[in-house]
Amino acid sequence: GAPVETAASGPALEAARACALETLRSNDGGGFTRPSARLYGHQWLWDSCFVAIGLRHVDVERAAAEVVSLFTGQWPNGMLPHIRFCPAAGEPYHADPRLWGVRKAVEAPPAVETSGVTQPPLVAEAVARVGEVMPARRRLAFYRQVLPGLIAYHEWLYRERDPGGSGLVAVVHPWESGMDDTPPWSAAVRHLIPARVRAVRDSGAVDVLDGLRRDNRTVPARERIAADELFTLYELTRRLRAAHYRFAEIEAAGLPAIRDVGFNAVLVRANHQLEMVAADAGQTLPPGLRRAMRTTQDAFANLLADGFPRHQDARTGRPLPDETVAGFLALYAGAVPPEQVGHLAGQLFGPRWTGRYGPASVPFDAPAFDPCRYWRGPVWPMVNWLLADGLARSGRAVEARRLREDTVELVTRSSRPYEYYSPVDGAGHGAPDFAPTAAVVLDMLR
Ligand code: 9WN
Numbered sequence: 001g002a003p004v005e006t007a008a009s010g011p012a013l014e015a016a017r018a019c020a021l022e023t024l025r026s027n028d029g030g031g032f033t034r035p036s037a038r039l040y041g042h043q044w045l046w047d048s049c050f051v052a053i054g055l056r057h058v059d060v061e062r063a064a065a066e067v068v069s070l071f072t073g074q075w076p077n078g079m080l081p082h083i084r085f086c087p088a089a090g091e092p093y094h095a096d097p098r099l100w101g102v103r104k105a106v107e108a109p110p111a112v113e114t115s116g117v118t119q120p121p122l123v124a125e126a127v128a129r130v131g132e133v134m135p136a137r138r139r140l141a142f143y144r145q146v147l148p149g150l151i152a153y154h155e156w157l158y159r160e161r162d163p164g165g166s167g168l169v170a171v172v173h174p175w176e177s178g179m180d181d182t183p184p185w186s187a188a189v190r191h192l193i194p195a196r197v198r199a200v201r202d203s204g205a206v207d208v209l210d211g212l213r214r215d216n217r218t219v220p221a222r223e224r225i226a227a228d229e230l231f232t233l234y235e236l237t238r239r240l241r242a243a244h245y246r247f248a249e250i251e252a253a254g255l256p257a258i259r260d261v262g263f264n265a266v267l268v269r270a271n272h273q274l275e276m277v278a279a280d281a282g283q284t285l286p287p288g289l290r291r292a293m294r295t296t297q298d299a300f301a302n303l304l305a306d307g308f309p310r311h312q313d314a315r316t317g318r319p320l321p322d323e324t325v326a327g328f329l330a331l332y333a334g335a336v337p338p339e340q341v342g343h344l345a346g347q348l349f350g351p352r353w354t355g356r357y358g359p360a361s362v363p364f365d366a367p368a369f370d371p372c373r374y375w376r377g378p379v380w381p382m383v384n385w386l387l388a389d390g391l392a393r394s395g396r397a398v399e400a401r402r403l404r405e406d407t408v409e410l411v412t413r414s415s416r417p418y419e420y421y422s423p424v425d426g427a428g429h430g431a432p433d434f435a436p437t438a439a440v441v442l443d444m445l446r
Contacts, residue, residue, distance in 0.1 A: 016412040017445055023417050023438035024055060029086055032069040036419065036431035038091045038218045043084040045070060045119035046178050046266075047436045049126035050382050054439025056130045057446045063130045064142055070123065071149040073114045075106070078156030080123065080149075081114035082175060094215040095175075099234060105241045116237075116245040117173045120263050121157060124150055124270035128277055143281040151285065154274060157267065158292040160247045165292070167299025168259040169267060170314040172250050173236060177260045180233070181225040182361060182375045183322035183368045184311050188256040189232050192239070197231040219419075223372050223429045257314035261303060262326030266386075268300050268333035300335045308347070322368075324375075325353070325361045325383055331390030341394045348387070349399065358384055358406050360423040371422040372429045378420035381407050385440040404444040411441050 027034040033055075034040055035047040048066050055063040073084030085097050097113040105116065127146055131139045161169035171177050174185040193201075200208055209227035210216060216224060225233070236255065243249035251257060271293040278285050285293075303309055309327040311320040328348050330336050336344055347353065352363040358379040362369055370376040384407040392400035410426055411417050417437035418428030 012412065013408075013445060016408060016441060019412075020054070020417065020438035020441045020445075021058065023433050024051065024435055024442075026433060027435045031065045032084075032086070033066060033435045034086075035436060036218075036434050039215065039431040040093065041091065042086050042093060043069060043073070045080055045082045046122045046382075049122035050385065050436040051439045052126040053129045053385075054442035056133050057442055060130060060133055064134075067123065067126050067130060067146060071146065073110055073112055074149055074153070075110045075114070075156075076108040077160070078152035079118055079160070080121075080153050081110070082117055082119035083115040085113035085115075091217055092214070094213065094230075095234070095237065099237055099241075101241050102245070105244050107244075115175075116240060117176045118157075119176055120178045120266040121153065121270045122266055123153065124273040124277060125266075128273040131277065131280070140281060143277050144283075147278060147281055147283060150274060150277070151289065154271065154293075155286070155289055158289065162292070163247065165295060166259070166314075166317075167292070167295035167297075168264050168303070168312065168314075169296075170247070170257040171260040171263050172240060172247070172255060172257055174233060177258075177263055177326070179262060179324065179326060179361065179375045181229055181373075182324040182326065183366065184258070184320040184324065186229055186368070187320070187322065188258055189229075189236055192235050192255075193228060193232045194235050197228055201228040218432075219430055223374065225374050251315075258320070259303075259312040259314050260326065261309045261311050262324075262329045264296070264300060264303070265309075265326070265329035265333035265335070268296055268335055271296060272334070297335070300330070300333060301337075304330055304336060304340070322366070323363060325359055325380075325387075328353075328359070329383075329386055329390065331394050332386040334390065334393055336394060338395070341396065345391060345394075345396050345399055355423050357410050357421060357423050357426040358403065359387065361420075364423070371424040372427075374420070374430065377423060378429060379410065379423050380420050381411055381417075381437045381440050385443065388444070408441055408444050411437055417441065 024033060027037050032043040033051045035044050048070055052063040052066040070080060073081050100116045102114055102116050103109045131142055134142060157169050174180045177185055206227060210221040213227055213230055239255055243253050308323055309330045348359055352365055353359050360377050360379060361375045362377055368376050384403055388400045388403040410421050413426055414428040416432050417434050418432055419430030419434040421428055
């Protein structure tokens with residue numbers, strides 16, 4: 001996309017760039033970047049992809065290392081876990097390796113401690129974006145280095161998460177969606193609430209539950225996922241562990257399996273980038289993978305046929321009613337027919353979704369809307385990056401540019417990059433010094 005030229009003067013933009021760089025530097029864990037040193041002291045899958053996309057303008061080798069580091073956590077079966085745990089200083093992470101119990105749960109665990117689920121498969125995008133700013137020979141070497149792991153990951157997604165060949169892959173934990181407490185995910189896991197947690201919640205003692213959680217030391221509980229939902233996610237994690245993180249067992253146990261529209265949108269784009277990367281490296285993808293990738297293209301198009309793109313229950317194929325910003329990632333997938341792009345962009349920038357400060361994560365009129373709480377309303381700069389990129393590739397250069405400008409402005413209104421922002425007053429919330437926010441600002445400013 002085109003560089004951002006906001007009303008702000010050159011020095012203001014320079015200050016924004018310097019602040020973003022300092023955020024990335026201060027979260028550097030040695031070859032990988034912590035999303036936010038205090039709350040998230042390990043390496044996350046999609047966060048690191050955004051980080052690499054931003055860092056490539058400053059230090060392309062460091063950006064490549066960020067991506068390569070992700071593969072050191074890859075499971076022998078091909079899965080890229082959503083967290084690669086690192087011996088971290090600072091605040092311990094609330095969902096730690098003991099909760100995941102990966103070493104005991106799976107026959108062939110990875111060499112390092114990881115979580116047991118994945119995250120939106122943005123890796124091929126990060127690889128392509130880093131590669132495109134490398135000199136040709138270096139790019140070839142980088143692509144050849146990461147291609148085996150990347151192919152294994154995409155094969156895992158299809159083999160494990162779409163055994164029936166529907167074309168859309170299933171997501172089994174809200175943490176895999178990256179948009180943890182968006183309404184359709186909250187609804188999908190609600191029945192798993194542990195009885196004791198429900199009893200305390202129903203007695204009105206939410207502060208008791210908040211007193212038991214460990215993720216609210218840096219960020220106030222009211223800005224994070226609600227306590228009853230957090231304890232429900234721990235319960236889901238324990239059940240996934242009991243199912244050995246194997247999809248067949250997860251399905252047999254009747255646990256949620258959802259064809260998340262955002263996750264699959266990222267997959268559509270990642271498939272495209274994977275093809276480009278392989279072609280550039282002079283390699284052909286395995287025929288089975290190529291077939292599966294074509295199926296996704298068609299299945300995603302069908303998802304759009306019913307109007308606003310929504311998640312689907314993987315068992316019944318039925319759409320889940322709640323709309324979230326993930327639906328607009330169809331633009332990022334590049335899957336919206338030209339005659340529908342204007343309508344979808346119109347909705348995105350219409351009054352239900354966008355106020356003064358960019359697209360909300362759920363519409364303003366949704367019963368669950370809460371401007372400061374996590375994925376229940378706030379604007380997420382990393383989502384804006386995906387949206388702007390999708391708009392630009394869908395022939396909506398003006399809107400893409402405006403969204404980038406608005407995002408840079410929103411972030412630079414606060415003294416440091418935050419995890420998310422109120423769509424009502426633009427105030428920063430969640431984790432401070434949030435690396436993915438800093439990284440997308442760098443990319444938007446380039
Ligand atoms: C669970 C790291 C991650 C992001 C997610 C965001 C949040 C974790 C948490 O932080 O989730 O993965 O503990 O809340 O929802 O998108 O990748 O920044």
